[in-house]
Structures are given as structure tokens and as C-alpha cells.
Amino acid sequence: MIRAHTVEQVRAAEADLLARLPEGTLMQRAAHGLAHAVVDLLGSGAYGRRVLLLVGSGDNGGDALYAGALLARRGAQVEAWLLSDTAHERGVAALRAAGGRVRHREVTRSGDGRRAASSTCGYDVVVDGIVGIGGRPGLRPAAAAVLDALAGIPVVAVDLPSGVDADTGELEGPHVTADLTVTFGTHKPCHLADPAAAACGAIHLVDIGLDLPEALLEALQPSDVAALLPRPVPDAHKYTRGVVGVRAGSATYPGAALLSVSGAACGLAGMVRYDGDDPVLDLVRAAHPEVVGPGRVQAWVVGSGSAAGAESALRASLADAVPLVVDADALAFADLVAGRPAVLTPHAGELGQMLGEEREVIESAPLRFARRAAEQYDAVVLLKGRRSVIARPDGRARVTLSGTPWLATAGAGDVLGGLVGALLAAGLDPFDAASVGSWLHGAAGTLAAQRGPIVASDVAVALPALLGSL
Ligand SMILES: NC(=O)C1=CN([C@@H]2O[C@H](COP(=O)(O)OP(=O)(O)OC[C@H]3O[C@@H](n4cnc5c(N)ncnc54)[C@H](OP(=O)(O)O)[C@@H]3O)[C@@H](O)[C@H]2O)[C@@H](O)CC1
Ligand SMILES: [K+]
Secondary structure (H helix, E strand, O other): OEEEOOHHHHHHHHHHHHOOOOOOHHHHHHHHHHHHHHHHHHOOOOOOOEEEEEEOOOHHHHHHHHHHHHHHHOOOEEEEEEOOOOOOHHHHHHHHHOOOEEEOHHHHOHHHHHHHHHOOOOOOEEEEEOOOOOOOOOOOHHHHHHHHHOOOOOEEEEOOOOOEOOOOOOEOOOOOOOOEEEEEOOEOHHHHOOOHHHHOOEEEEEOOOOOOOOOOEEEOOHHHHHHHOOOOOOOOOOOOOOEEEEEOOOOOOHHHHHHHHHHHOOOOOOEEEEOOOHHHHHHHHHHOOOOEOOOOOOEEEEOOOOHHHHHHHHHHHHOOOOOEEEOHHHHHHHHHHOOOOEEEOOEHHHHHHHHOOOHHHHHHOHHHHHHHHHHHHOOEEEEEOOOOEEEOOOOOEEEOOOOOHHHOOOOHHHHHHHHHHHHHHOOOOHHHHHHHHHHHHHHHHHHHHOOOOOOHHHHHHHHHHHHHHO
């Protein structure tokens, strides 16, 4: 499991450790990890390579300076630009002692930053030590101008890309876009949640020995998914493995029925029932002979392609005391679900309608709005996107790290709904069902896309092989 802690949690853990360790120990650990990561990124060692450190006033700059000193001792040509009036003094001294060069704020001040940068091109890597977990979102004009002028050079962010909001993953004004982010002790929410996560590049975690509390945000890894997957017990029969019912699709949108059923029929539940118009049931049976008609189920999947029938399908499903997946057209009636074990699966546009916000506003703060919706609707919310967010009413959340842009294809959400329904029917609680389903969906899409462009049904086809590999 990847766990992300807030700045407050990190500060508390750091204070604990600082009280027990000799001064400077944590920064030395951070700087060593950072220097190693920079060498790895450079590929052919540090000797003779040109490294530019962008240094702010705090300890984030201190990390960069000490790492720069280590790189200079390994033969790199290291230059630090101090972007603030003050900088970590011992870090500056360490860099100088190791043969690094230090330039002061005057040469990089506002417009001059561009000139300074253009006169000193040829850097192999830029290390962003402008600001870390002590920073406010956004960048000051001098830093923004310097970064503009250095565009195209690989950037390693220290702890986080300067300018992003560490706790929310939101952006406010200019920020660094990194190729690699080297973070310390634990992930922060900005490393997992978009839009900030998209600015992090690859992420490398350096263990500095922090003893951390429970995290409110996490991301499943393949081993977590494997551990949570339902497996048939030796004396299993189809009913003990769970029956998932699908109320999706209509004469107008039969494809939604077929795709929802294809996700539900992934093999993780014992049986799939379809409840809908006869012509659609015939189509479903032709594609999935194992699917049967209405009856008792352990979970319902409702809403996609149901058009005008969404409300009655949802009410009928709520009449059974079983968990449910609420998607697409049924999301307009999500109020009915409050307090029931349920997973709501909106995309940003649908969540915007549910919360009275524009799609762009939701996309600018997916973690915040998924949490708000989970609390407001008293249900698990799976907000679909590049980095899907799964939120519980109590604020705990997960982010899905699997997936591929090729999954942006019609009907992929229908497969996801069916898959989550199968996991609910098999006994997973809504939070696990939503996060495991979302992870599997992303990974199956990635697997399918290895062969070329995909359509939604390819995702369902890839599921058994993916599950086998887990
Ligand atoms: N915690 C840990 O376990 C460990 C932490 N470590 C490291 O320490 C880092 C945190 O260091 P920190 O607390 O000194 O804060 P940090 O982010 O460097 O700078 C804050 C200062 O910057 C300024 N400033 C604010 N906003 C700004 C902006 N938008 N743009 C520009 N400047 C801005 C503002 O000062 P001002 O200029 O306003 O006087 C503020 O005081 C952490 O990220 C990690 O790298 C590791 O060494 C080891 C273990
Ligand atoms: K930084």
C-alpha cells in the first residue's frame, strides 16, 4: 500500500524523530537519497555533469544544497541559484566546500532570471529546491521566470514540485513540472491526487525513519489488490460466491447492458442476473449464455443506459437490502441511496451536476469534491478520471494508480460498474469493492492496450488474464 500523509502528520512525526537524533541527521538522510536519485536519472554517473540547484529559503533548499555538495564531491559541476534573500546557511557552506558555485538572488531577480538562464544553458538536470511542505501554493515571479527559461531541461523536484498544494493536490498559480520527484519519509497527497500528481513525474520515496500515523489517503498496489480479491473457498457454490444483478441498458442503449454484464461476468461472482426488457435480455444471453434473468441477488448495478427507467430501476434495487453500484442516469437520484452500502460512480461532469459545480471545477480538485460528495450522499464515491478517487463518507480515500489514457473510450465506465458490482456481490465492502474494481479496470485497460487501441469490451476480455497474473 502506498500511504500519503498530510503536512501536519509529517511535521509531528519529524518532531518526534528530531528530538531523538543528532541535529541534521534527517536532512543528511534526505540529501543522500536525493543525490542517489539524481545520479540514477543522469544515467552515466555524476562526473562532469552540470547540475543546477534552484534554492529557496527553507529546508527544502537545504536538502538540495547538501545533495549538490554530494554530487560535487562525485565530480559534478554544481551551481546553486539562491532565489530568496536567505538560504540554508550550512547547506550553502557545504556546497561551497565541495567545490560548488553559488549565485545570489540579484542575478536571478525577476526579468534577469531569464537572462541568467540563457547565459548558462547546458545543464543536464535542474534540482527544484525552491519550496517543499512549508510552501504556499504558487511560485513567486522570479522563480517562475527562471523555470520558464530553463524549459526542456530534466527537473528533479525535492519532496514535491514547488508550487503545488501538498495536502490537496490542487494547483493555484504557477508550479514546477518535474520528471522525477524525490520525497522523504512518506508520500504526501499531492503525489497521488491530480492535478498535482501529474506534475510529479516518477516518484521516488526515500525512507528517513519517520514513524507515521494512519493515513487518510492511500493507493492500492498489486499485492494489496491480490490480497483483497475474493477467491472461491473449497466447498464454494455459485450462491456462496455471490450473485450480481444488472439493471442497466435499454432498447435505446442495449450496449450499456452488454458492457455492464461483461464487467459483472468477470468470474469474481458466482452468477450474473440481468433484469431488463426482453429484447435486451436476449442480446445479453446471446453474448453471455451464463447470464440468467431476475431473481435474488447480493448486489445490484444500476443506471447506465437506463434512460427514463433509471429512477424506477434504482427504487426497485433499493427494495432489496443489498449493496449497489449507482451509475450514469441513476446518479440523478443518488439522494435515495443515503446511508445504504453503495458505490456512486460519476465522472467529473456527473459529479458536477450532483454538486452544482462546473466540470472544470471538479477536475481542479478531484480529491476535495469526491470527499465532499461521499459525505453529502453518505455513500462511497468513485470519481472517475486519470487518477480516479474513491472516497468514504468519513474522509478516508484511495487513488487509483493503474490505467492508461486509452481507457478514455465509450462504455469503459459500464464495464467498471459491472466489475464493482461483482466485487460487492462477492462480499467486499463498498470502499474495497470500488478501489479494487477501479484498480483492476485500469490494469486491464493497460494490459489490453499493449496490443493496440482498445474499445470498452477489450477491457472486460483482458480481466481474466489480469486476475490470473495476480
Ligand atoms: N519534514 C521532514 O520530515 C523533513 C523535511 N525535510 C525538508 O524540509 C522541507 C520543509 O522545509 P521548511 O519547513 O523549511 O519549508 P520549505 O518548504 O523549504 O520553505 C518554506 C519557506 O519558503 C518560503 N515560501 C513559502 N511559500 C513560497 C512560495 N510559494 N514560493 C517561494 N517561497 C515560498 C517561506 O519563507 P519566506 O521566503 O516567506 O520567508 C517559507 O518559510 C521539506 O519539504 C523537505 O524538503 C528534509 O530535510 C528531512 C525531513
Ligand atoms: K521542491
